[in-house]
Amino acid sequence: METIKNILQDGAASAMTLEQIINQEIDEWFGSSERCLMLDGERYYNGESDVLDKERLVIGEDGEQVEAENVANNKLVHNFSRKLTDQKVGYLLSKPLSIQTDDGAYGEEWNNIFNKSIRRLIQNVGKECINKGRAWMHVYYNQNGEKGYRLK
Template sequence: MTEREFLEREIGRWLESPSRQMMITGQLYYEGEQDILFRKRTAIGQGGRTEEIENLPNNRVVDNQYAKLVNQKADYLLGQPFVIRGDNAEYVRALKKVFDKGFMKLLKNAGKGALNCGIVWIYPYIDRRGDIRFKLIPGYELLPFWKDSEHTELDKAVRVYRICGYEGKTPVLVQKAEIYSPEGVERFVLENGRLVPDT
C-alpha cells in the first residue's frame, strides 16, 4: 500500500467517524441548527403505533442557550487582553506586533471552536510580505497523524474542506485536501475517495 492509498483510506474512515460527526453537530448547535427543528408532533394511533399529527400546530422555537453559554465561557476565559512584559523592550515590542488584537480575537474564536468541537487548530504561516500570520482550522477539518503516543509531536496533518467551484457555468462543491508535513504542503482534490493532485 502506498502512502497516498493509506491517506485515502484514513481520510475515508475519518470523514464518517462518530467523533467527527459530533464535532459538526456541536458547531451546528452553536449556529442554531438544533434537533428541535426536525421534531414532529406525534401521538399514539391505531394499533399502538406512533403517528404524526397533521392537524395541530408544530411550533419549533430555537432558544439558543447553548450559543449563549459558549460565548459566555469564551468571554470569561479569553475576553481580557493578555499582558506582555519583559526586561528586553525590543523583544516585548516585537511580541506585541505578533500578538496583537487580531490574534486575541483569533484566540477567542479558537476557544469557541474548542468548546463546540472539542479541539481546534491554529496554523502559523508566513504571508507574502514576510509577516507571521495564524489561521484557525476547525477540528472537523483536520486529521492529525502523531509521531508519538502522547500526542506531543505531529508527523503530518490532513486538512479536508469544501469550497464552491464551477464546472462550466454550474456551481459545484469541491472537496479539497491539503497534506501538511515537514517537507511542505501538498494540495489535492478529493474525488470519490481518491486524492487527485490539484492543478
C-alpha cells in the first residue's frame, strides 16, 4: 500500500502546471492544420490567392529551373471568395430581426439590444465564420459596467 501512495505522490509532483498546459495548447493550436486553413480562408477573402506566388519557370542553361524573364507573367486575380462571402452574409444576416411581443416595452428593450451596431457585429461574425469555419462573439462588461462585445 505504501508503494501505491508513493506512485501517486510522484505522479502528482511530475504533473504539468496550469501555465504549462495552456502553453502546450497554444503551441498545438499554432501548428494545427485547422489554423492554417483559417489563415488561407482569410487570405483568399483579402484577395491574396496562390496564383500571385507562382512564377513561370523554364529550364536554364545549367539544367536547373529558373524564372522566365522574357515571358509575360500576367496574373489576373478574381476575388470570388469575397463576393460569395458578402452575398451569403447579405442574404442571411442583412435583414433586421423582427421581434414580436404583446408587451411594447419588452419589444422596445429587445430592439435597443439589437441595434444597428450589434447587427453589423453579427454580420462580421458571419463573415469570419464563413471564411474561417468558426467565429464567436464575446459579451463583456467594462470597468464602468457597460456591456460590450468583441469579435473572436
